[in-house]
Amino acid sequence: MRNDRKKRVLALLLGLTAAASLTACGGTEDTSSINSQASSQNESSVQSEGEEATETDAITFPLEETQTFVFAGVCGADNEHPEDTLYAQKLLENYNVQIEYLSLGSDQESALQKLNVLLGTNDAPDAIMGALAMNETFLAMYAQEGYLMPLNDYLTNPDIMPVFNERVIANNPDLLKGISLPDGNIYSLPYINQVPGTYLESPIWINQTWLDNLGLEVPTTLEELEAVMEAFATQDANGNGDTTDEIPLIACVGSGSEHLEAWLSLWGIATKDGTYENYVYLKDGEVIFVPTTEEYKDYIKTMQKWYENGWLWSEYFTGSSETFKAIQNDTSAAKYGILTAKNPVGPFADQYVAIVPPTVEGYTPSCYVNPAFMSGSKGQFEVTSNCENPELLMAFIDKFYLMENTLEAYNGIANEELKLTLEDGVYETHTLTAEQSAELGSNAFRLYFSNNIPGGILESDYESGKIIM
Numbered sequence: 112m113r114n115d116r117k118k119r120v121l122a123l124l125l126g127l128t129a130a131a132s133l134t135a136c137g138g139t140e141d142t143s144s145i146n147s148q149a150s151s152q153n154e155s156s157v158q159s160e161g162e163e164a165t166e167t168d169a170i171t172f173p174l175e176e177t178q179t180f181v182f183a184g185v186c187g188a189d190n191e192h193p194e195d196t197l198y199a200q201k202l203l204e205n206y207n208v209q210i211e212y213l214s215l216g217s218d219q220e221s222a223l224q225k226l227n228v229l230l231g232t233n234d235a236p237d238a239i240m241g242a243l244a245m246n247e248t249f250l251a252m253y254a255q256e257g258y259l260m261p262l263n264d265y266l267t268n269p270d271i272m273p274v275f276n277e278r279v280i281a282n283n284p285d286l287l288k289g290i291s292l293p294d295g296n297i298y299s300l301p302y303i304n305q306v307p308g309t310y311l312e313s314p315i316w317i318n319q320t321w322l323d324n325l326g327l328e329v330p331t332t333l334e335e336l337e338a339v340m341e342a343f344a345t346q347d348a349n350g351n352g353d354t355t356d357e358i359p360l361i362a363c364v365g366s367g368s369e370h371l372e373a374w375l376s377l378w379g380i381a382t383k384d385g386t387y388e389n390y391v392y393l394k395d396g397e398v399i400f401v402p403t404t405e406e407y408k409d410y411i412k413t414m415q416k417w418y419e420n421g422w423l424w425s426e427y428f429t430g431s432s433e434t435f436k437a438i439q440n441d442t443s444a445a446k447y448g449i450l451t452a453k454n455p456v457g458p459f460a461d462q463y464v465a466i467v468p469p470t471v472e473g474y475t476p477s478c479y480v481n482p483a484f485m486s487g488s489k490g491q492f493e494v495t496s497n498c499e500n501p502e503l504l505m506a507f508i509d510k511f512y513l514m515e516n517t518l519e520a521y522n523g524i525a526n527e528e529l530k531l532t533l534e535d536g537v538y539e540t541h542t543l544t545a546e547q548s549a550e551l552g553s554n555a556f557r558l559y560f561s562n563n564i565p566g567g568i569l570e571s572d573y574e575s576g577k578i579i580m
């Protein structure tokens with residue numbers, strides 16, 4: 112059932128406004144064949160359980176001789192030695208590749224200034240990692256100047272990048288279009304994070320257990336949604352004997368995905384984030400300021416009605432984010448029926464399902480697609496023209512797309528660092544307490560490369576039970 116719903120969300124989305132840019136392209140089909148030295152294969156022990164095809168005909172890991180690559184990254188921390196992380200040490204052990212770090216400073220401005228000087232010279236790094244070190248304008252400019260290498264032929268070659276081909280492209284063939292520049296070439300690698308249900312930037316989640324307890328269906332229209340909220344507000348939906356402790360709809364002012372403005376999508380206005388939204392919108396080829404529109408007035412009237420009826424959390428305007436989190440983390444019972452969020456949290460998170468946005472008469476829903484889900488969050492890794500062995504580098508970076516490597520690059524080594532555990536083949540990530548964070552900090556490899564790094568966690572990884580959310 113849950114999968115069916117998710118698929119419905121996806122099917123709907125594909126028919127909706129897709130705010131993720133899928134740039135038209137060509138030139139990605141031409142796969143070059145590499146000279147296979149056909150060295151002995153499958154002799155390494157780097158494969159983790161359940162992963163196949165991590166070996167290539169041409170390049171076998173661990174390499175016979177240590178290969179060093181210089182990775183440039185943006186990092187705000189003082190201690191800039193990602194090579195000291197347990198993850199980098201594991202990479203060295205498993206693949207015999209040493210990463211040498213070149214700091215690009217602490218922000219994008221410093222990074223681009225430094226890259227302007229270095230690129231095209233012999234001092235340029237082999238690669239640039241992390242989205243903050245690059246932006247689309249400079250990516251296109253550097254590519255045009257020949258400072259960056261087109262990566263198409265590596266990405267589409269299963270001998271060089273078996274993991275990327277099997278895990279990423281096979282599941283999402285349109286991804287290559289999404290990460291291509293207008294010249295048809297790909298210069299930059301994506302990060303893919305497919306938390307189930309997060310096809311949208313702010314998907315709508317509803318408590319299925321509450322619906323079941325009250326004999327209700329998933330609402331598909333505004334009227335049905337309001338009837339559900341009325342039932343949540345007046346009945347004992349969470350079944351604890353108290354009819355007054357249910358919050359039908361919860362939202363948090365200024366929050367990333369849990370913001371009330373996410374509901375504007377029902378009126379055809381896709382909003383990315385209540386904190387940063389500028390409400391300038393393109394409609395029928397004209398630029399409009401959303402608050403002056405009829406759809407916005409309809410939306411405001413509806414929100415007023417939801418607030419007055421006690422369907423929207425009474426502390427929406429005054430409650431702190433701590434109070435908001437406390438309600439979500441209440442262990443006594445599920446306390447909220449509906450929210451928009453990347454994913455629901457708290458002890459009852461598994462009671463929530465993502466739903467297709469209900470329809471409002473006269474409007475067509477329009478939602479932001481979550482780029483990290485659909486086409487990959489791009490701009491995470493570029494190879495410079497100074498790299499002498501791009502094929503080997505790409506074969507190495509291919510391993511970053513293994514589920515376990517992505518998890519450990521982001522969270523630290525399982526069972527050795529606190530944020531990640533591995534038990535009976537199942538990974539689980541943990542949130543550190545404030546005390547643990549203060550005492551230990553985090554030494555995750557990813558932190559040296561703001562904001563993300565190449566990697567991939569797929570919906571199937573969650574659904575097959577390899578990761579506990």
Ligand SMILES: [Ca+2]
Pocket residue numbers: 346347348349350351352353354355356357
């Ligand atoms: Ca109750």
